[in-house]
Amino acid sequence: MSTISLTVNGIAVVDVIDDRTTLADFLRDHLNLTGTHLACEHGVCGACTVLVDEVPIRACITLALSVEGKSARTIEDFEDDPKMEVIRECFSEAHGLQCGFCTSGMVLTVRDMIQRGRCVNEQEIRRELAGNLCRCTGYSGIVKATELARDRLKNSAV
Numbered sequence: 831m832s833t834i835s836l837t838v839n840g841i842a843v844v845d846v847i848d849d850r851t852t853l854a855d856f857l858r859d860h861l862n863l864t865g866t867h868l869a870c871e872h873g874v875c876g877a878c879t880v881l882v883d884e885v886p887i888r889a890c891i892t893l894a895l896s897v898e899g900k901s902a903r904t905i906e907d908f909e910d911d912p913k914m915e916v917i918r919e920c921f922s923e924a925h926g927l928q929c930g931f932c933t934s935g936m937v938l939t940v941r942d943m944i945q946r947g948r949c950v951n952e953q954e955i956r957r958e959l960a961g962n963l964c965r966c967t968g969y970s971g972i973v974k975a976t977e978l979a980r981d982r983l984k985n986s987a988v
């Protein structure tokens with residue numbers, strides 16, 4: 831067992847955890863942040879995507895102790911985020927989700943892509959989203975939602 835201290839969604843957290851606890855299990859089981867979903871648990875599907883020091887990572891294959899002293903942000907931290915508000919609207923309008931299981935990881939990745947300017951066309955969007963798997967939508971709605979969000983955010987002050 832080890833003590834971990836980090837910032838989660840802007841709040842300082844100190845806890846004692848098993849050394850092999852993944853960041854995903856720590857967030858879900860210790861902090862009740864269940865918006866971070868678990869599917870493959872092998873680093874393949876992107877459902878568990880969170881930001882660590884503003885960079886998207888896979889929480890299922892990241893040991894919580896490796897995030898010691900860093901800042902983690904989960905989907906719950908984006909409820910009032912103006913960019914995420916636009917992205918959510920676009921996903922809803924363009925039918926970018928069905929069951930929603932992939933969606934928290936998907937929209938965190940889309941927000942990051944838009945911030946990095948890595949969604950200039952459909953080909954690039956599909957390439958950037960290759961690490962986020964969706965079993966429902968067939969991806970067309972997700973690509974359309976991303977294009978819509980990219981264009982709206984380009985023309986807005988947020």
Ligand code: FES
Pocket residue numbers: 867868869870871872873874875876877878879888889890891
């Ligand atoms: S649950 Fe982490 S990548 Fe699939």
Ligand code: FES
Pocket residue numbers: 926927928929930931932933963964965966967
């Ligand atoms: S909306 Fe169901 S897995 Fe993507």
